[in-house]
Every structure is written in structure tokens, then in C-alpha cells.
Amino acid sequence: MGIVRPHLWFDDQAVEAARFYAEVIPNTTIQSVVTAPPGTPGVVEGAEFFVELTLDGMPATFLNGGPAFALDEAFSFVLDCEDQAEVDHFWETLTADGGRPSQCGWLVDKFGVSWQVTPAQLEDVMSRPDPEGVARAMAAMLTMTKLDVEGLERAYRGE
Known part of the structure; x- marks a missing residue:
């Protein structure tokens, strides 16, 4: 350790x-x-x-x-998720009972702790060789609260 x-x-x-x-x-x-x-x-x-x-x-x-x-969003835990189902699970669990969504996959739970709930696919999309596709995916991410893997993929493809 x-x-x-x-x-x-x-x-x-x-x-x-x-x-x-x-x-x-x-x-x-x-x-x-x-x-x-x-x-x-x-x-x-x-x-x-x-x-x-x-x-x-x-x-x-x-x-x-x-x-x-008081805790604030200047400190957060990153919660790496395997897929959209895992993102959805942790998002719902951590925003329940007084938690609140933020932007770009961030949320604040009922205790005031900030989390970044990120799918593994985010890093994949953001590291692809097409800079215009990456820029579109980034622009789409900036409009999201909970990250949407399919939405990121569609943005990358220009759909």
C-alpha cells in the first residue's frame, strides 16, 4: 500500500x-x-x-x-464503470435520498461527497485518432449529466 x-x-x-x-x-x-x-x-x-x-x-x-x-466538488472520487448498466446502477444509487446530479458524469451524493461516474468507453472514445470525432464527443459530454455511452459514440460518428 x-x-x-x-x-x-x-x-x-x-x-x-x-x-x-x-x-x-x-x-x-x-x-x-x-x-x-x-x-x-x-x-x-x-x-x-x-x-x-x-x-x-x-x-x-x-x-x-x-x-x-464542508465537502465540495473540488475533491471527487472517480468511479470507473465497465459499461452503461454499471454507470446507471451507481448513478441511481449515489443520487438517491438527497444526492444530486452535476455535469459531465459528476454527482454529489447525500453525504456531500462528489463522484465522477465514468464508463470505460469514455477513455476509448477520447483517445481515438480522429480529432474531429473526439471534439464532437467532448462537446456532447459537456451537455450531459449522467454519461451516455451511446450518445458519446453517436457524437463521435457525427450522427
């Missing part, structure tokens, strides 16, 4: 988010939940404080730190 890992600050939903991701994202498990020691600023003593988890095989830490900082 590497020495760099994400550390996300939540108001008070770190454990709930970790449990949700453990259900939704393959290869995700919670290792431990640590409660707040006395004197922790902005957190009640004994409340769930740190969550150590493995998110799709990557170590991560979630913190319940109160409302001082």
Missing part, C-alpha cells in the same frame, strides 16, 4: 457514509470506528469520531468534525 490516503471531513455523518459505501462500492470495508476523547473541539465526548475504512481497496479516513468545513 502507498502512504497517501484520502481523509474526508464530515459534519456528523462519517460512520453513516462509511456504512453506505461498504454496501454500495465493491471491495469496501470498515476497519474501525474511534470515539471522541474528552476535550475534542466541536465533538461530544464518546461520539463516533474517526472511521478507518478501505474504499475499493484504498485506505481512507472519515472524520466527524462538526460544521467548520
Whole structure:
């Protein structure tokens, strides 16, 4: 394992988010939940404080730190999907219950975490040798919320 890992600050939903991701994202498990020691600023003593988890095989830490900082779209996880069916599944799951779509395959889930839900076909289309086709596919992508593989292919072909 590497020495760099994400550390996300939540108001008070770190454990709930970790449990949700453990259900939704393959290869995700919670290792431990640590409660707040006395004197922790902005957190009640004994409340769930740190969550150590493995998110799709990557170590991560979630913190319940109160409302001082908020997650935003400047940081996002990229969720690589095999095909449109997988994009649709993760899109629906992560936007449910208060999540919201953004642009170009990005969304914000109910915890405020930003995700880029990308099909494998996106990289294929964007790396093809026809620059005009790639430009058309890029222009089409910029108009999408959830990415549409067939729409990208049609744009690439000029249809």
C-alpha cells in the first residue's frame, strides 16, 4: 500500500457514509470506528469520531468534525464503470435520498461527497485518432449529466 490516503471531513455523518459505501462500492470495508476523547473541539465526548475504512481497496479516513468545513466538488472520487448498466446502477444509487446530479458524469451524493461516474468507453472514445470525432464527443459530454455511452459514440460518428 502507498502512504497517501484520502481523509474526508464530515459534519456528523462519517460512520453513516462509511456504512453506505461498504454496501454500495465493491471491495469496501470498515476497519474501525474511534470515539471522541474528552476535550475534542466541536465533538461530544464518546461520539463516533474517526472511521478507518478501505474504499475499493484504498485506505481512507472519515472524520466527524462538526460544521467548520464542508465537502465540495473540488475533491471527487472517480468511479470507473465497465459499461452503461454499471454507470446507471451507481448513478441511481449515489443520487438517491438527497444526492444530486452535476455535469459531465459528476454527482454529489447525500453525504456531500462528489463522484465522477465514468464508463470505460469514455477513455476509448477520447483517445481515438480522429480529432474531429473526439471534439464532437467532448462537446456532447459537456451537455450531459449522467454519461451516455451511446450518445458519446453517436457524437463521435457525427450522427
